[in-house]
Amino acid sequence: MSKRQSAKYKLDRRLGENVWGRPKSPVNRREYGPGQHGQRRKGKLSDFGLQLRAKQKLKGHYGDISEKQFRKTYDEASRRKGDTNENLIGLLESRLDALVYRAKFVPTIFAARQFVNHGHILVNGRRVNIPSYRCKAGDVIEVKEKSKQLAIVLEATQLSERDVPDYVDADHNKMVAKFVRVPALSDVPYAVHMEPNLVVEFYSR
Missing domain, CATH: 1.10.1050.10 (Ribosomal protein S4/S9, N-terminal domain)
Incomplete structure (x- = not known):
């Protein structure tokens, strides 16, 4: 990583x-x-x-x-x-960390990478801890049973700043998401x- x-x-x-x-x-x-020259007009x-x-x-x-x-x-x-x-x-968008982020299981993409890396995610019932793992359409991504009550997960699902896109079918009650299809550029929020x-x-x- x-x-x-x-x-x-x-x-x-x-x-x-x-x-x-x-x-x-x-x-x-x-x-x-940022920095002392940050307010200069840019060429x-x-x-x-x-x-x-x-x-x-x-x-x-x-x-x-x-x-x-x-x-x-x-x-x-x-x-x-x-x-x-x-x-x-x-x-x-097929990366596992990107899909965990899109499904709103965590608040940021950085948290998604760490979340996957720490072994909190199952893909089709098997633990996967590689953030760059490439998912296929139809794959089911799930938060591990022991991790479903973590504060970071519960807070993320309540965030109003972004919505789950239509190529990810997420159920926040069960903490399960399905990668419905590979999106086009216009589909990605x-x-x-x-x-x-x-x-x-x-x-x-």
Whole structure:
């Protein structure tokens, strides 16, 4: 598992966007970037700068996946038939930690990664503790019986800041979710505008 080295909300401030749509985000209070030069007017970004920013934003949204892992996901998306942009989003949304987050079993993507890593999740009745585990349509994801009453789980299901998307069928009484189908980009409830086409351009240079 890759370990996060920096404070998660630094990404929000650096990009000037509330990447996860959370009320706690510092962007809600200070829309300018961090540091002593944060309030300077920014120059126009080059094409490379726009592509890099799109990659950082998408990578950051999924818990700041390591560059190696993100590149592997892109390579897999480009090998598959069809639109690479849609394939990339489909693969990222098929990650177990992303589905635990989308099902609202935990409040943040970072909590989802830790939750999976600590062995609280079953996939089709078997314990899986790899956050990057790729789920298939039809897989049933369940919170382990002993973990269903954890405060973090009970609080997350009550959060009003986001809804469960329609490609995840979640039952919060039983703490079970079914991955109904692999979503398209337009199905994913991102809090900010994502541009996977720029990420594809970045890697295919």
